[in-house]
Amino acid sequence: MNYLKKLINNGTLSREEARSCMIQIGKKEISDVQIVAVLTSIQQRGVRLSELEGFRDALIELAKPLHLQTERSIDCCGTGGDGKNTFNISTLTSFILASMGYKVVKHGNYGVSSLCGSSTVLEYLGYEFSSNPEELQRQLDRNNICFIHAPLFHEALHHVAPLRKALGIVTLFNGLGPLVSPHHSTNQLTGTYSLELAKQYQHILKSKHTHFAVLHGLSGYDELTFIGGTRVLKTTGDELIETAPNKLPINPNEISGGNSVAESAHIFTSILSGAGTKSQNTVLAGNVALAIQTFEPGLAFDHAFGQAFEHIQSGKSFYTFKKTCL
Incomplete structure (x- = not known):
């Protein structure tokens, strides 16, 4: 070769x-x-x-092609592979956005180098993955959200999954995941485990004319956590976010994803129902705010954060979750 x-x-x-x-x-x-x-x-x-x-x-x-009918939609999908074992921030961000009225077509997979990927927790909570375009369109129309389970659309790579699992390390497929959704959303919120990869994403997403925010935490996170600075590479330029608008300091232990799938799922549903801790809600609101800005670039981050934080605390997103998964 x-x-x-x-x-x-x-x-x-x-x-x-x-x-x-x-x-x-x-x-x-x-x-x-x-x-x-x-x-x-x-x-x-x-x-x-x-x-x-x-x-x-x-x-x-x-990939198996997929063409969903929606004027604008967002994919919230990070690379994973940062080894930080945070709660399922991108999946929760997706549900919050959907319950706020934004269309979300989330691409995801089982955890390979982490305990609990987005597909892992969704499957545990009762969501049935589908590659049927009509069913996915119905979910998107009814609930503002549907999930694209990568193995159903990238069948050519079934034989690679066991190899990735056996290796147990980050591979180029982690870096590719957020770039290969079969549905080409107009907006994207994504995070990467390295700054070099984030800059490559910025180049590729600009060429797709996508409204996006690419995140890389300088402490190694692939999401906005307010633990150290986070570089945010956008369609319009770059910025550094260091503290939450509510000035709450975040301890890494306060945003852990738990030690089992069951524990991760409990954390997930608690946050959606409005019972999340202030630290969990703060981190989640920051990511939701950046996603909102891809739709409304003129909206100040602090204002978008306030909207998101209030919505998360209300527990209204649990209704969207129930319609989708239960």
């Missing part, structure tokens, strides 16, 4: 070479050993922009 030789020798694949390499992986034209070698060699030195673009091209080409 010429691509593998190039990678082992610290070479960079062109966009077309990366596309071709991923097509071969998707079509099982190379062995599991070679796939693992590709994943580890790229992860060791970091994925390059041309490679990220080429791999993304291939995965969209291989």
Whole structure:
């Protein structure tokens, strides 16, 4: 495999070479050993922009297509892989936004390098994943939200999932997840485990003409947590957010996702029902506020935060959750 030789020798694949390499992986034209070698060699030195673009091209080409009818929608999907084990911030953000009237088409998967990915907790709580466009459209029309379970749309990569699980580390597929939803939303809130990857996302999302915010916490988080500064790369430029509008200091232990799927699910439903702690609500409101700004860029962050915080405390989002999952 010429691509593998190039990678082992610290070479960079062109966009077309990366596309071709991923097509071969998707079509099982190379062995599991070679796939693992590709994943580890790229992860060791970091994925390059041309490679990220080429791999993304291939995965969209291989994916089952999906065209949902909505004028504007947002995907809230981070890379994962930060190893911080926070509660399910992006999935909760999605439910809060939907209950506030925004259309959400969330792309997600089971946790691979983390305890409880978005699909893990949703499945535990009773959501039934579907690849039926009519059913997903009904959910979006009725509840303002539907979930795109990655394995149902990226069937070509079923054989890669066990390899990723066995490796137990972040791989290029973590970096690709938020870029390969089969539904191309007009808006996106996403986070990355590295600043270099965040800048690559900014370049790619600008080329898609998407209204977006890409987050990278300087303390290593792939979400806005108010623990240290968070770089926010937007359609219109960059900013640094260091403190919450309500000035509440956040301790990492206060935003933990728990030690089991059941515990994660309990935290999840407690927050939705309005019983979250002030720290949980603060972190969640910050992420919701950034998502709102992708729809309303003229709205000040502090104002969007206040709207989101009040809505989270009200527990109104639990009704959207019940209609969707129960």
